[in-house]
Amino acid sequence: MKNPQENSGIKSIPLFRVETGKVENVSLLQLTEEEWQARLTPLQYDVARRKGTEYAFSGKYHATKETGIYRCACCGTDLFTSGEKFDSGTGWPSFSAPVSPLNIRTQADRSGGMIRIEVLCSRCAAHLGHVFDDGPPPSGKRYCMNSATLDLKKTG
Template sequence: MSRIIEKSDAAWRELLTSIQYHVAREKGTERAFTGEYWNTWDKGEYHCVCCDAPLFASEHKFDAGCGWPSFWTAAEAENVESAEDNSHFMRRTEVLCHQCGAHLGHVFEDGPQPTGLRYCINSASIRFIPEERSGD
């Protein structure tokens, strides 16, 4: 599939840390409760670690108890896409960055209302951009 942002494997390796590369470019995962953002509750946005596309917002984040950052919707729906994932003898729905194809995590249908979705996202695939505070 053609992407808006395409780079060589070598360019991605230069840009990303080893865990970011493994998760985002090789469809890996980080262990539960080890990622940087699983327990972050500050206000702001989560962007793709590869291309900086805005993906998720803090106001949509919730504690799913799974050990990964979880969101009930994407902040920028056009920047997030899904694909069937039948790896590891499971049937899941993979979540990808539409702009660069980075693997973000998976989406499940056991989340809170109003969507009933749980976007279970690897911290290694995203970068948190804090909300600017006025008067600071």
């Protein structure tokens, strides 16, 4: 018995959902550049689809301490929770770990004359920011994100 989603040509991937605590299969979200431009604000489009960076201390979440789930502003995938958010002093929202390694993917970014690790949304491939090795224990990671590509669902 074939999965009907395979027949339709839309690939689905396993993603972790914080509210259910379960891994669920979700179809990839693949839109054209025109569709993304129509759906996103100019800043969201620049960051998510053109790998831009918002100005430090300019985003809405760099100092946020509210309890909730930070979702992808492009496709709604759960990415981080307030429990992993910490004050990095950089002016960008910073997290020590994603909700699950399933929900993000990383790749080398050689732009700007340096090698950094770029972080992308697994479902829609939005550029989210970069991950660095100077975060707090136990992970030692600092996920340096752009507020523009996050959408906080408050749960507190």
